[in-house]
Amino acid sequence: MSEQKNKANRTAIKLLSVACGMFVFGFALVPLYDVICDVTGLNGKTSGKTSGAAYLQGQAIQEQLVRDQEEPGFDDDRQVTIQFLASNNASMPWEFRPASRTLKVQPGKLNMTTFYARNIASMTITAQAVPSVTPSRAARYLHKTECFCFEQQRLASGESLDMPLRFIIDRDLPEDITTITLSYTLYDITQPVNDELAAYQGYKF
Amino acid sequence: MSAVIEVHHHDDHHHGPAKGLMRWVFTTNHKDIGTLYLWLSLSMFLLGGCFALVIRAELFQPGLQIIEPEFFNQMITLHGLVMVFGAVMPAFVGLANWLVPMMIGAPDMALPRMNNYSFWILPFAFAMLASTLLMDGGAPNFGWTFYAPLSTDQGPPSTTFFIFAVHLMGISSIMGSINIIVTILNLRAPGMTLMQMPLFVWTWLITAFLLIAVMPVLAGVVTMMLMDIHFGTAFFNAGGGGDPVLFQHVFWFFGHPEVYIMILPAFGVVSAIIPTFARKRLFGYPSMVYATASIAFLSFIVWAHHMFTVGIPIAGELYFMYATMLIAIPTGVKVFNWIATMWQGAMTFETPMLFAIAFVILFTIGGFSGLMLAIVPADFQYHDTYFVVAHFHYVLVPGSVFSIMAAVYYWLPKWTGNMYDETLGKTHFWLSFIGINVLFFPQHFVGLAGMPRRIPDYALQFADYNMMSSVGAFLFGFSQLLFVFIVIKCIKGGKKATDRVWEGAHGLEWTIPSPAPYHTFSTPPRLDRQEAHG
Numbered sequence: 121m122s123e124q125k126n127k128a129n130r131t132a133i134k135l136l137s138v139a140c141g142m143f144v145f146g147f148a149l150v151p152l153y154d155v156i157c158d159v160t161g162l163n164g165k166t167s168g169k170t171s172g173a174a175y176l177q178g179q180a181i182q183e184q185l186v187r188d189q190e191e192p193g194f195d196d197d198r199q200v201t202i203q204f205l206a207s208n209n210a211s212m213p214w215e216f217r218p219a220s221r222t223l224k225v226q227p228g229k230l231n232m233t234t235f236y237a238r239n240i241a242s243m244t245i246t247a248q249a250v251p252s253v254t255p256s257r258a259a260r261y262l263h264k265t266e267c268f269c270f271e272q273q274r275l276a277s278g279e280s281l282d283m284p285l286r287f288i289i290d291r292d293l294p295e296d297i298t299t300i301t302l303s304y305t306l307y308d309i310t311q312p313v314n315d316e317l318a319a320y321q322g323y324k325f
Numbered sequence: 326m327s328a329v330i331e332v333h334h335h336d337d338h339h340h341g342p343a344k345g346l347m348r349w350v351f352t353t354n355h356k357d358i359g360t361l362y363l364w365l366s367l368s369m370f371l372l373g374g375c376f377a378l379v380i381r382a383e384l385f386q387p388g389l390q391i392i393e394p395e396f397f398n399q400m401i402t403l404h405g406l407v408m409v410f411g412a413v414m415p416a417f418v419g420l421a422n423w424l425v426p427m428m429i430g431a432p433d434m435a436l437p438r439m440n441n442y443s444f445w446i447l448p449f450a451f452a453m454l455a456s457t458l459l460m461d462g463g464a465p466n467f468g469w470t471f472y473a474p475l476s477t478d479q480g481p482p483s484t485t486f487f488i489f490a491v492h493l494m495g496i497s498s499i500m501g502s503i504n505i506i507v508t509i510l511n512l513r514a515p516g517m518t519l520m521q522m523p524l525f526v527w528t529w530l531i532t533a534f535l536l537i538a539v540m541p542v543l544a545g546v547v548t549m550m551l552m553d554i555h556f557g558t559a560f561f562n563a564g565g566g567g568d569p570v571l572f573q574h575v576f577w578f579f580g581h582p583e584v585y586i587m588i589l590p591a592f593g594v595v596s597a598i599i600p601t602f603a604r605k606r607l608f609g610y611p612s613m614v615y616a617t618a619s620i621a622f623l624s625f626i627v628w629a630h631h632m633f634t635v636g637i638p639i640a641g642e643l644y645f646m647y648a649t650m651l652i653a654i655p656t657g658v659k660v661f662n663w664i665a666t667m668w669q670g671a672m673t674f675e676t677p678m679l680f681a682i683a684f685v686i687l688f689t690i691g692g693f694s695g696l697m698l699a700i701v702p703a704d705f706q707y708h709d710t711y712f713v714v715a716h717f718h719y720v721l722v723p724g725s726v727f728s729i730m731a732a733v734y735y736w737l738p739k740w741t742g743n744m745y746d747e748t749l750g751k752t753h754f755w756l757s758f759i760g761i762n763v764l765f766f767p768q769h770f771v772g773l774a775g776m777p778r779r780i781p782d783y784a785l786q787f788a789d790y791n792m793m794s795s796v797g798a799f800l801f802g803f804s805q806l807l808f809v810f811i812v813i814k815c816i817k818g819g820k821k822a823t824d825r826v827w828e829g830a831h832g833l834e835w836t837i838p839s840p841a842p843y844h845t846f847s848t849p850p851r852l853d854r855q856e857a858h859g
Contacts, residue, residue, distance in 0.1 A: 124511060124512075127511055128435045128436070128507050128511045128512075131506065131507045131510055131511060132435075132436060132503050132504075132507050135502075135503045135506055135507070135537055136503060138537055138538070139499050139503070139537050139540070139541050140541070141541075142537070142538050142539070142540075142541035142542055143541035143542070143544055143545050145541075145542065145545075146541060146542040146543075146544070146545025146546060146575060146578075147545055147549070149542075149545075149571075149574065149575050149578065150549075150560060150571065150575075153568070153571050153574060157568075209563075209564065248564045248565070248566075250563045250564065250566075256636065256638060257638065305563065307562075307563060307564025307565075308564070309564045309565060312557050312559075312565065315557060
């Protein structure tokens, strides 16, 4: 009888470890999802600081520049329309808009534009801009060399700022994509940032 | 973990249960625990039903008459959670506790003490969940799917209690499933091969594996929510580098297998009842087993069909569409087998059979509307409308709930030793059958016409169908009081049941006396060909 008891215990322990493994797997889905988003551009995520791939992106730009030098004379005369959208997340009290709503750009060339932000609230606010690209297929071909979304933005009450964005559209952009929409949403992250500072510096806001 | 079955070495094999209330608190007897689960399920079914009737009363007419929209949202959330985790799942676990040992010739569940724990966690979990109604800010109000950021940034303070309640339910389910698997794999009567087990045992074996695989993922997702709310992480907060769409992926990775967890044991129940009243062997037993296993496998790879409209690349949408449609094949095999079992059978229509046949017909309707929802371009139209509500209620109410009722009528004489009142049983069936169709069928039409889910008020053109739905809801709801009456009446007394109970029944549970003695199969039975399935 005790042999049967041992057998039952062994089965139960195996099953319990499966359950624990699945709990860990649930958390493993988080980095897995980010990787899949990076590879496929799923959900319109651009590679950049927010998805932790700034380094890889820098490499892609390097490669592009090298290729431009190796193939001088290269001329991609395609014109791609890029549209800019700016929106605030719920309860984000900033004015936020792109300097120009659309640009016509040539793949392989470095472009620059700015987004305007003004804090119309009565207190200092820290914001994080989160980008999204439509169609999501195009996300992999949009390389940003400089973006206000790489850093948190902190504006005092009434302060305003022109925030720069420099980007290159990859020459490998599929032929059928003629319009890309790049949208930024601003999130109010004042509270978490203050909490973090307070925790590290014993600072009180 | 060491609480593995202790075989009673005393001479006295026939001692009964302990006396008084403590019998139920400390019991490790599978029949007692099965009974506790079934009563909990019944009370949660009535509680969740009350929430549903509040919803239907508000929707009886357009405009806001009875409750505030905020409270309406709390009602839909609690209705869903209580019905899924409180009514349907514990009912099937209760049936498993009662029936699995009796069907495989085991003296009890393999881990009786853990069995006791896994039940007694639940009343606390549901007390905690229900208590959120009395808290500041009200109960959770984000729907049973608790999508972030509704449940993280925008949820009420009671969300934390909801998270702990879900944790407790998950722990209970995982322990219950481990117990069921260990019992089935280790305690079968000598000579009973896996392919001779009753289909109810098979479906529960597979369901238990599903539970072990996905309940921890649910625990993971609510833990991430907890950390987002209280510890400043940003799993689902886009402002901090997270992604709310990730929540939907993780949730539905749990959620889709979960819907099969609620239907596979129902398949097992129906596969037991139809052969009995058709007086034929189940048609295609091996294909039933393989179909169940295929459905379980497919349930893991189709989750994103719940989120076609969040923005998935076209290749992904096509994949999830075709994979989803694939599920219709094993399900079709099952429906075919049930019909083939009835074909040219000597059928009689006692209450369990009526519920089982209604299950086959109405579950198939729910399956077909599911196929419609699987079509991506059509789903863009149907998404978040009442068509979805009609679809999943057709598979859950006349599906899972009818099968549970069929099971109760079918095995109640074995549990109590008394026959239930057949006339009242049939009355209950017809009231429920008419009620449920009046309730949910019109919701297909308002859904196709564009009425969104989860709204307390609606446009005037939906008024007539909503009024019908509400009438059906009250008819169905109040018929369940008759069910409670029938069950209590049967426990109190009635015509004595024979050991076999049903002329066409076969299986080990029908070889023991009625009512089933407190301890059965203390010595393993010999399985003869007559009682073996497969």
